[in-house]
Amino acid sequence: MTKRPVVNDSITDALHCTTCLLPMQYQTKKDGKFLWQCFKCGKKFAVHENNTDVIEESWSPPR
Ligand SMILES: [Zn+2]
Numbered sequence: 001m002t003k004r005p006v007v008n009d010s011i012t013d014a015l016h017c018t019t020c021l022l023p024m025q026y027q028t029k030k031d032g033k034f035l036w037q038c039f040k041c042g043k044k045f046a047v048h049e050n051n052t053d054v055i056e057e058s059w060s061p062p063r
Contacts, residue, residue, distance in 0.1 A: 017043055
């Protein structure tokens with residue numbers, strides 16, 4: 001078992017966009033969810049703080 005250093009409220013290794021397969025950028029923590037966004041296509045992931053297996057996808061088109 002290796003221990004992962006805890007850095008602020010980031011959770012795990014970086015998520016990857018399921019569309020572009022690019023690393024997503026961690027943005028903020030809101031309402032008990034960690035929000036990540038793909039800078040390329042604008043896809044957003046919301047990872048639940050209490051259960052990081054639960055990931056909600058949403059979409060916000062790039063400007
Ligand atoms: Zn993407």
